Amino acid sequence: MAQKIDVRAVEAILYGVYKALHGLVGDSSAAVMRKAAPDILDMLSKLGVDFSCVDNVDKLSAKVRETAVDAGLCENMQFTINGNELTAEITQCSFFPLTAKLKEDGVPPFGCPFAALTIAISEKNLGKRARLKTLEPAGKPGDTKLVVELMDK
Amino acid sequence: MAKLKDLLIDLAKVEGINAAVVVGRDGFVIEGVSDNSSMDIEAVGAVISTGIGSAEMMGRELAVGVMTQALVEYKNGILVTSLLGRDAVLAAVADLSANLGNVRYQIKKRCPEIESSL
Numbered sequence: 001m002a003q004k005i006d007v008r009a010v011e012a013i014l015y016g017v018y019k020a021l022h023g024l025v026g027d028s029s030a031a032v033m034r035k036a037a038p039d040i041l042d043m044l045s046k047l048g049v050d051f052s053c054v055d056n057v058d059k060l061s062a063k064v065r066e067t068a069v070d071a072g073l074c075e076n077m078q079f080t081i082n083g084n085e086l087t088a089e090i091t092q093c094s095f096f097p098l099t100a101k102l103k104e105d106g107v108p109p110f111g112c113p114f115a116a117l118t119i120a121i122s123e124k125n126l127g128k129r130a131r132l133k134t135l136e137p138a139g140k141p142g143d144t145k146l147v148v149e150l151m152d153k
Numbered sequence: 154m155a156k157l158k159d160l161l162i163d164l165a166k167v168e169g170i171n172a173a174v175v176v177g178r179d180g181f182v183i184e185g186v187s188d189n190s191s192m193d194i195e196a197v198g199a200v201i202s203t204g205i206g207s208a209e210m211m212g213r214e215l216a217v218g219v220m221t222q223a224l225v226e227y228k229n230g231i232l233v234t235s236l237l238g239r240d241a242v243l244a245a246v247a248d249l250s251a252n253l254g255n256v257r258y259q260i261k262k263r264c265p266e267i268e269s270s271l
Contacts, residue, residue: 028206
């Protein structure tokens with residue numbers, strides 16, 4: 001089995017899937033990602049990326065950052081916590097060209113994997129309820145800031 | 154959110170309605186009440202949001218305007234959903250024997266106050 005995938009092929013597949021999802025459920029497409037995130041976590045675990053050690057915000061920050069950078073999803077990911085808001089600053093997101101193309105075609109960035117993973121781990125491992133508050137470009141093209149609100153169950 | 158919870162409790166007191174839940178368009182369950190212990194309110198957020206999203210898109214494709222309310226009849230109950238502005242959805246589950254006209258009227262009447270409590 002081939003071990004390398006051309007990023008362009010992944011982008012093309014994701015572009016088609018994201019655009020179709022948005023075409024089918026419109027503004028509710030973010031809910032698809034909320035539903036998908038726990039399964040992404042399970043699959044990552046089966047593939048050897050285990051988040052079970054995460055039991056506080058510091059460990060969550062370190063593990064998500066390590067996973068995202070090692071997988072080539074971004075160059076860096078920096079978390080800060082302020083009260084009940086967890087902010088992640090993503091440097092040079094690898095999905096930036098895909099996101100830009102989707103935006104150009106009227107599809108919002110509902111499929112952000114960084115937000116999905118942060119929310120899913122917060123809910124599964126930290127016992128919190130979590131919701132994406134903002135997701136916006138920050139700094140240079142490809143840099144993104146997301147804020148997740150954490151709430152007690 | 155105490156006011157929202159109270160509004161949903163009041164809605165669930167309408168004869169025939171046995172659950173009411175408000176979810177964000179992102180599938181996040183904002184608040185919910187149910188007199189059915191087997192109903193997992195936390196689990197239905199994404200399903201309700203995408204269900205209403207799909208209904209909205211049908212309306213758009215069929216050029217019948219903006220969706221105001223959706224009613225789906227199942228074997229054991231009726232689901233009525235309404236948009237609460239751009240960011241949230243109200244869903245209520247009613248018995249098959251419920252007075253549908255009243256259920257729809259009560260939901261429509263209460264939506265503005267529920268929306269303003271978000």
